[in-house]
Structures are given as structure tokens and as C-alpha cells.
Amino acid sequence: MKKRYASTWESLKEHQVPKWYEDGKFGIFIHWGLYSVPAFAPQTWELGEVPPDETWFSNNPYAEWYYNSINVGYGPSYDYHVQKYGKDFKYEQFADMWKAEKWNPAEWARLFKKAGAEYVVLTTKHHDGFCLFPSEYTDYNAWRRGPQRDIVGDLTDAVREEKLRMGLYYSGIVDWTFADDPILNNEDLFHTASPTFAYADYAYNQSMELIDRYAPSVFWNDIGWPRQGEQNLPYLLSHYYNTVEDGVVNDRFNDLFHDFTTKEYQSGSANRREKWEMCRGMGLSFGYNAMESDDKIISIEDAISLLVSTVANNGNLLLNIGPRADGTIPEEQEKRLLAIGEWLRVNGEAIYGSRCSSRESIKYTDQIQVHFTEREGALYVLIDAKGRSQVAVTVPGLRGNAIPLDPEVDAEITAVDGGLCFTVKNFGSSQNIAVFRLN
Numbered sequence: 555m556k557k558r559y560a561s562t563w564e565s566l567k568e569h570q571v572p573k574w575y576e577d578g579k580f581g582i583f584i585h586w587g588l589y590s591v592p593a594f595a596p597q598t599w600e601l602g603e604v605p606p607d608e609t610w611f612s613n614n615p616y617a618e619w620y621y622n623s624i625n626v627g628y629g630p631s632y633d634y635h636v637q638k639y640g641k642d643f644k645y646e647q648f649a650d651m652w653k654a655e656k657w658n659p660a661e662w663a664r665l666f667k668k669a670g671a672e673y674v675v676l677t678t679k680h681h682d683g684f685c686l687f688p689s690e691y692t693d694y695n696a697w698r699r700g701p702q703r704d705i706v707g708d709l710t711d712a713v714r715e716e717k718l719r720m721g722l723y724y725s726g727i728v729d730w731t732f733a734d735d736p737i738l739n740n741e742d743l744f745h746t747a748s749p750t751f752a753y754a755d756y757a758y759n760q761s762m763e764l765i766d767r768y769a770p771s772v773f774w775n776d777i778g779w780p781r782q783g784e785q786n787l788p789y790l791l792s793h794y795y796n797t798v799e800d801g802v803v804n805d806r807f808n809d810l811f812h813d814f815t816t817k818e819y820q821s822g823s824a825n826r827r828e829k830w831e832m833c834r835g836m837g838l839s840f841g842y843n844a845m846e847s848d849d850k851i852i853s854i855e856d857a858i859s860l861l862v863s864t865v866a867n868n869g870n871l872l873l874n875i876g877p878r879a880d881g882t883i884p885e886e887q888e889k890r891l892l893a894i895g896e897w898l899r900v901n902g903e904a905i906y907g908s909r910c911s912s913r914e915s916i917k918y919t920d921q922i923q924v925h926f927t928e929r930e931g932a933l934y935v936l937i938d939a940k941g942r943s944q945v946a947v948t949v950p951g952l953r954g955n956a957i958p959l960d961p962e963v964d965a966e967i968t969a970v971d972g973g974l975c976f977t978v979k980n981f982g983s984s985q986n987i988a989v990f991r992l993n
């Protein structure tokens with residue numbers, strides 16, 4: 555019997571994180587929109603590395619913040635804009651330059667499947683207010699302008715064709731078509747966010763549109779929810795769960811409710827007792843930044859290491875891609891997705907469907923860490939030795955027979971006082987992260 559949720563916080567609190575989200579572990583985030591046309595941001599810091607003050611906001615590494623980065627009227631993005639497009643070129647003009655002429659959603663979905671992702675989260679409306687779906691509430695959308703397609707619908711169909719889950723990102727509290735005072739610190743951000751009850755209704759109505767039209771498995775709201783609309787949230791969320799029984803929501807509804815908490819680069823915290831999700835771009839940006847070449851984005855080893863350490867500590871990794879405006883995925887990003895997929899094809903037994911082990915991760919040095927996961931009664935030992943071709947680590951409190959999941963891994967395991975010593979002579983194709991099943 556399908557559970558029905560009442561529009562009360564008490565009823566919503568009965569919602570459990572569904573098994574698919576606990577098991578899925580790895581998702582693909584996609585930031586695609588008008589900002590993909592200029593595709594520019596300075597390469598400065600990771601979120602959380604520096605305070606969210608004027609220095610951050612006038613040198614914002616997030617290419618999807620291009621509107622605000624030029625709106626502040628100075629800084630690298632402003633200079634780039636004036637030089638490339640001219641001082642009087644309005645951001646809205648990108649709406650007729652974005653054509654997505656090479657976009658093949660089925661190709662994207664096949665790549666995500668090969669990457670070993672279990673779910674996808676696409677921006678439906680980012681802070682710039684441009685909608686990637688035919689919203690009834692604004693013509694500033696990809697059905698009327700630019701691509702003249704239902705980007706959200708077309709990708710949702712393709713992703714589901716590959717038996718992956720489709721999630722939708724919505725910028726709930728920030729929409730620069732309603733309030734676009736320049737943002738140079740978090741006070742500006744929250745003072746200009748959601749200025750009116752009318753906007754709160756707009757956000758509510760668009761969220762209902764997205765739920766009713768696409769039934770997303772993830773409703774990924776960003777930054778916050780309009781304060782004037784907080785009393786609507788219990789109805790919106792109960793409607794969501796009553797529409798998508800095994801749907802999940804994140805924790806960016808003004809800390810009022812969540813299924814899982816979020817970390818973004820270095821911003822936010824995580825704990826092993828509660829389900830959380832780590833999101834980041836491959837470089838410092840979520841939107842495509844043409845300045846971020848192959849040597850400037852996360853390495854394959856570091857991406858897999860992040861996936862392993864996140865999963866071993868009860869999280870999911872939502873790794874972002876920033877497609878080009880024409881609908882192609884930059885080769886350097888595709889290369890990483892395929893390598894992660896290859897690693898998961900060999901070692902995924904320790905990842906998918908696993909749960910956080912009672913054993914905490916062990917950090918031997920900056921380069922050598924050991925993580926643990928458990929699944930169907932087996933304990934998995936994941937030895938992360940990035941940058942080393944060989945390693946020997948003794949893991950205390952282990953005994954029994956350890957088998958590498960990757961047959962190409964050449965390792966010796968010996969019992970030593972009260973533990974097992976793993977000597978890995980060759981990591982095979984496992985990118986310096988060797989996984990063992992302990993029986």
C-alpha cells in the first residue's frame with residue numbers, strides 16, 4: 555500500500571532515504587545553460603577555501619555565475635565580457651546564441667551509463683532564471699529561445715531509457731530575473747534573494763511544474779527556499795513524495811527538512827551517521843569554463859579517490875560535468891567519466907549497495923589511506939595509494955583471507971600481530987586504488 559504524506563513536518567519526517575539512493579553511490583551533476591555560451595571564469599579557489607566575501611564574488615570561479623560576475627562591474631569576467639562582447643552586450647542576448655546544435659541526449663545518457671553513474675541531476679533553472687523546460691510561468695526558457703527544445707524532458711527520457719534515475723536541480727531562492735543587485739558577499743546574496751511573495755509563488759509553481767511533468771527521483775534545491783514560501787514547503791514536499799514515492803530531497807531548504815545533507819567542494823561537513831552527498835565540478839566551476847584544460851581539472855586518480863572516501867564515509871558523490879553550449883561534452887571530462895566507469899566495472903562490488911563499515915577510514919600518510927565498506931556480510935578493504943606504484947600497509951584487527959577484486963592487482967597479504975599486512979606490488983588497472991574482499 556503506497557504511503558500518503560500529509561502536508562505536515564511530522565508526516566514528512568517519516569520519509570526514509572530510499573534504497574536506490576543509499577545503493578547508488580555515484581551521480582552525474584550537469585550545469586548547462588546560457589552561461590555555457592561565454593564559458594568563462596577565472597581559476598581561483600574551491601568553494602570554502604576562502605571566505606564568501608568581495609574577493610570571492612568578484613573573482614568567482616563558477617562560470618555559471620557569469621551574470622553576477624559581469625553585473626558587479628569589475629574583475630576578470632567583467633573585463634573578459636567587455637573585451638569579447640562589448641560593454642553594452644546584455645546577458646539575455648546569450649539566449650539567442652545558445653543553440654545546442656550538436657546535442658544528442660541519448661549519447662549523453664549512454665556515457666553516464668558507461669561512467670557507472672546510477673543517477674543524473676540536471677539544472678532546470680539556475681540563478682540566472684533561464685529555464686531549460688517549457689515553463690508556463692516564463693517565456694525565458696529553452697523551448698521559446700535558443701535550443702527551442704524541452705532540454706529537461708529530452709534528457710529525462712534518454713536517462714530513463716538507460717535505466718538511470720533522473721534528478722532535477724532548481725535554484726529556489728535566487729533568481730536574477732526577479733532581483734539582480736550585484737552580489738559581493740553573502741549578505742548581498744541573501745538580501746537580494748527572493749524579494750517578494752510573488753517570487754515565492756513563482757518558485758513554488760515552477761517546482762510543482764517540475765514534479766508533475768517529470769517526476770524526478772531527486773529534487774535538488776539550491777542555496778535556499780524563499781522565506782515568504784516556507785509555509786508552502788510541507789505541501790510541496792508531501793506532494794513530491796506522494797508523486798514520487800522513492801524521491802529524495804537535499805538539505806538546502808533553509809535547514810527545515812532533508813533526506814540527505816550536502817557538501818560542495820570544501821564547503822559543508824559530513825558525518826557517517828547520516829546520508830550525505832558530495833558535489834563538485836571537475837575543475838573549480840560547475841558551468842563549462844573553456845579556460846579549464848585537462849591539466850587544470852581533477853585527475854582520474856583523485857576523482858576515484860574522492861568517490862571511494864565519500865562512499866566509505868556514508869556519502870554519495872555527485873560529480874559535475876559542464877557541457878559546451880553546442881551540446882558536446884569536453885573530451886577531458888568524458889575521459890574522467892569513462893575511467894571512473896572502468897574502475898567501477900572492476901571494483902564496483904565494494905561500492906554499489908555497500909554500507910558504511912563500523913571501521914573508520916585510516917590515514918597513514920597524505921598519500922596512503924585505507925577505507926572500508928561492507929556488503930552482504932563481506933568486508934571490503936580499499937587501499938588508496940595515489941601516486942605510488944607499490945605500497946605495504948598493515949591494517950590492525952583484520953584476519954582471514956583477502957582477495958583483490960581486480961585480477962591484475964599483484965598483492966601479498968600476510969598475517970602480522972593482530973592484523974593483516976597488504977603488500978601491493980602492482981595496482982593493475984585500478985588507478986592506485988586496490989580493493990580487497992575479506993572473507
Ligand SMILES: CC(=O)NC[C@H]1N[C@@H](C)[C@@H](O)[C@@H](O)[C@@H]1O
Nearest residue numbers: 616618619776777818821833840
Ligand atoms: C553551498 C551553496 O549554496 N552553493 C550554491 C552553488 N551550488 C552549486 C552546485 C552551483 O550550482 C553554484 O552555481 C551555486 O551557487
